[in-house]
Amino acid sequence: MKVLVYAESTEGKFKKSSYETILYASKLAKKVSGETIAVSIGNVSDEQLNTLGKYGANKVLKVSEDRLNSFDSKAYSKVIAELAKSEGANIIVLSHNYNGKAIAPRLSVKLDAGLVSGAVELPNTDGSFKVKKGVFSGKAFAHYEIKSENKIISLMPNSIALEENNVTAEIVQSNIDLSDQDFGVQVKEVKKSSGKIPLTEAELVVSGGRGLKGPENWGMVEELAEVLGAGTASSRPVADMGWRPHEEHVGQTGTAIRPNLYIAIGISGAIQHLAGVNGSKTIVVINKDPEAPFFKAADYGIVGDAFEVVPKLTEAIKELKAS
Amino acid sequence: MKILVCISQVPDTTTKIAFTDNNTKFETNGVQFIVNPYDEWYALVRALEIKEAQGGTVTVINVGPASYEQTIRKALAIGADEAVRIDAEPSDAYYVAKQIANYAEKETFDIILTGKETIDYNGSVIGGMIAELLNMSYVSMASKLDMNGEVATFEREIEGGKEIVETKVPFVASAQKGMAEQRIPNMRGIMQARTKPLKVEAPIDVSLHTAVVSYELPAPKGDVKLVDADNVKELVDLLHNEAKVI
Numbered sequence: 202m203k204v205l206v207y208a209e210s211t212e213g214k215f216k217k218s219s220y221e222t223i224l225y226a227s228k229l230a231k232k233v234s235g236e237t238i239a240v241s242i243g244n245v246s247d248e249q250l251n252t253l254g255k256y257g258a259n260k261v262l263k264v265s266e267d268r269l270n271s272f273d274s275k276a277y278s279k280v281i282a283e284l285a286k287s288e289g290a291n292i293i294v295l296s297h298n299y300n301g302k303a304i305a306p307r308l309s310v311k312l313d314a315g316l317v318s319g320a321v322e323l324p325n326t327d328g329s330f331k332v333k334k335g336v337f338s339g340k341a342f343a344h345y346e347i348k349s350e351n352k353i354i355s356l357m358p359n360s361i362a363l364e365e366n367n368v369t370a371e372i373v374q375s376n377i378d379l380s381d382q383d384f385g386v387q388v389k390e391v392k393k394s395s396g397k398i399p400l401t402e403a404e405l406v407v408s409g410g411r412g413l414k415g416p417e418n419w420g421m422v423e424e425l426a427e428v429l430g431a432g433t434a435s436s437r438p439v440a441d442m443g444w445r446p447h448e449e450h451v452g453q454t455g456t457a458i459r460p461n462l463y464i465a466i467g468i469s470g471a472i473q474h475l476a477g478v479n480g481s482k483t484i485v486v487i488n489k490d491p492e493a494p495f496f497k498a499a500d501y502g503i504v505g506d507a508f509e510v511v512p513k514l515t516e517a518i519k520e521l522k523a524s
Numbered sequence: 525m526k527i528l529v530c531i532s533q534v535p536d537t538t539t540k541i542a543f544t545d546n547n548t549k550f551e552t553n554g555v556q557f558i559v560n561p562y563d564e565w566y567a568l569v570r571a572l573e574i575k576e577a578q579g580g581t582v583t584v585i586n587v588g589p590a591s592y593e594q595t596i597r598k599a600l601a602i603g604a605d606e607a608v609r610i611d612a613e614p615s616d617a618y619y620v621a622k623q624i625a626n627y628a629e630k631e632t633f634d635i636i637l638t639g640k641e642t643i644d645y646n647g648s649v650i651g652g653m654i655a656e657l658l659n660m661s662y663v664s665m666a667s668k669l670d671m672n673g674e675v676a677t678f679e680r681e682i683e684g685g686k687e688i689v690e691t692k693v694p695f696v697a698s699a700q701k702g703m704a705e706q707r708i709p710n711m712r713g714i715m716q717a718r719t720k721p722l723k724v725e726a727p728i729d730v731s732l733h734t735a736v737v738s739y740e741l742p743a744p745k746g747d748v749k750l751v752d753a754d755n756v757k758e759l760v761d762l763l764h765n766e767a768k769v770i
Contacts, residue, residue: 211683216683218683272682272687273661274652274655274662274664275655275661275662278656297648298683299664299665299680299681299682299683300682302648302649302652302664302665303652303662303663303664303665304652305649305652306617306621306648306649306650306651306652306653306655306656307652307653307655307656307662309618309649309653309656309733310618310621310653310656310657311656313733314733315618315733315734316617316618316649316733316734317734318646318647318648318649319646319647319648329737331737334646335646336644336645336646336739337535337539337541337643337644337646338537338643338644338646339742340541340741340742341541341543341739341740341741341742342739342740342741342742343645343736343738343739343740344736344737344738344739344740345734345735345736345737346734346735346736346737347733347734348732348733348734348735349733349734385660385661385662385691385695386661386662386663386689386690386691387689387690387691388687388688388689389677389688389689389690390687390688391682391685391686391687391688392685392686392687392688393684393685394684394685394686397684398684399683399684401683402683402684405769405770429770440701447667447701447702448667448681450701453537453643454537454561454562454565454643454701455701457646461769462763462767462769462770472537472538472540473537473538476537479742482767482769483763483767483769484745485759485763486748496748496750497745497748498745499745499748500745500746500748500749500767501748501749501750501751501759501762501763501767502748502749502750502751503750503751503752503753503756503759504750504753505753506753509753510753510756513756514756514759514760517756517757517759517760518760518770520757520760521760521764521770
C-alpha cells in the first residue's frame with residue numbers, strides 16, 4: 202500500500218509541519234508495508250527536496266510551474282489527486298494547517314476517500330482502519346473508522362516528535378496538465394507578520410489575559426516570549442477588546458494549539474479557553490487569584506502578581522540560557 | 525446576491541462533555557444546543573451585511589432532524605430570509621456536504637458561506653467539499669470578505685501571516701473571527717422568525733465514508749505543583765529538568 206504525502210513549502214522552504222507529515226506518513230507506510238511518496242508543489246531546490254528523505258520519504262514528486270507559485274486549493278488538490286491516482290496510492294497524508302484544511306476536503310471528494318481531519322496519533326490498522334482525533338474543541342477525542350478504500354488523514358501540527366529516519370529520496374520531476382479552469386482564486390498580496398513564530402507551529406507559547414490590565418503591558422509578555430523563542434497568544438476578552446490581534450486568540454472560538462509548553466499569564470481559565478489549549482504538554486499558570494480555575498488544569502503554577510513574577514521569570518530563563 | 529449560509533447545531537460552548545453507551549454516544553441530556561458560533565457570528569452576519577449593502581437573499585441550510593428547528597429559527601431571528609432543513613441525521617461530513625451541494629446545485633447560489641469549523645467535530649471540511657462537488661473556488665479561513673459587484677476580495681489566514689485573495693462569484697468560503705461582529709436578535713426578529721419559511725427537504729442517498737467507533741476523555745491532569753512567587757528560579761528548574769520543555 203503506498204502512502205502519498207503532501208509536503209507544503211513556503212518561499213521554497215519546507216515547514217516543520219511538512220516534516221511532521223513526512224515522518225507520520227513513513228511510519229504509517231511501515232505499518233502497512235508500503236512506501237512513502239512525497240509531493241512538493243512550487244519552486245523548491247533539490248537540496249531542500251532531499252531533506253524530505255531525512256524524515257522517511259522514499260520518493261519525492263516535484264511539480265513546479267509559475268501558476269502554482271501561489272496557493273489555490275482547486276489547482277493544488279487536482280495535482281495531488283492526479284499523482285495519487287498515477288502512483289496507485291490509496292492513503293494520503295497532509296497537515297491540518299491553513300492550506301491543508303482547504304485541500305483535504307477537495308481531495309476527499311475527488312478520490313471518494315474518507316477523511317479524518319486533525320489526527321493526533323498514528324492510525325490503528327489492526328483489522329479496521331481507525332484514526333484518533335480531537336473533538337468538542339479539545340474536550341474529548343474520537344476514534345474514527347475510515348470505511349472507504351481510499352483514505353485521507355490530515356495531521357494536527359505538533360502531534361509527532363520529529364526524529365530523523367534517514368532514507369535517500371529519489372527526486373522525480375512530474376508534470377500535471379492544468380488548464381485555466383483548474384484555477385479559481387488569485388493571490389494579490391502576502392502579508393507576513395514579521396519575525397513572529399506562527400502560533401500553530403510554536404513549540405512554546407506565552408499567553409496573556411485580562412489580568413494584564415491593558416495592551417500597554419504586553420511588553421513583558423513579548424520579552425518572555427523572546428527569550429524563550431516562543432509564540433505569543435491571548436485569551437478571548439483580550440482579542441475582543443482589541444488589545445491584541447485576533448489571530449492571537451486561542452480557545453474554543455479561536456485557534457486550538459498543542460505546544461510543548463503553554464504559559465498562561467493573568468488568564469482565569471474559562472472552559473472555552475481550556476478547550477483550545479488543553480492539548481498542551483505542559484501548562485504553567487501565573488495568576489494572583491489562587492481560586493482561578495486554570496490552576497486545576499495546570500502542571501505548574503505560581504500564585505502571584507504577574508507584574509512581579511513575569512520579569513523575574515524572564516531573567517531566570519536568560520540565566521539558564523546563558524549557563 | 526443570492527447567498528446560502530450553512531449552519532450546524534452544536535452543544536453550547538460551556539457544555540461539559542460526557543459519553544454514554546460504553547463511550548460510543550455523546551450524552552445530550554441536559555445539553556443546550558446553539559448555532560455553531562463560526563456559522564452564526566461570522567458567516568451569517570457577513571451574509572446579512574452583504575445583502576443589506578447590495579440587495580439579495582440570505583438562505584440558511586441545515587442537515588438535521590426536526591428537533592434542530594429551534595436552533596434554525598435562531599438564524600432566522602438574526603435576519604436570514606428563509607431556512608431549509610434536510611431531514612436527516614448529520615452522520616459524517618461527506619454526507620452533510622453532499623446534501624447541501626445537492627440542494628445548492630438546484631438553486632444556484634452566488635455565495636456559499638460556512639464557519640471555519642464546527643465546535644463539536646472540528647472538521648473544517650464542509651466548505652471545501654461543497655466547493656469541490658460544485659466545482660467552485662474555495663477560500664478557507666477568511667477573516668475579511670468585501671464584495672465589489674461580482675468580485676470578492678478576501679483576507680485569509682496563513683501560517684505566520686495573511687493573504688489577500690480575489691475570486692468571482694460563484695464561490696464558497698469559510699469564515700472566522702474578523703469577518704463580522706456577532707448580532708444579538710431583537711424582539712422583532714424573534715417574532716418574525718416564527719413566520720419565516722422553513723422548508724423541509726428529503727435527503728439523497730449517500731454512503732458513509734467514516735463513522736465514530738468510540739470516544740474518550742483526556743486523561744485527568746495530576747495536581748498542580750505550586751511554586752512560591754519569590755522563588756521563580758525553581759519554576760525554571762522544573763521546566764528545564766523535570767518537564768524538559770525548555
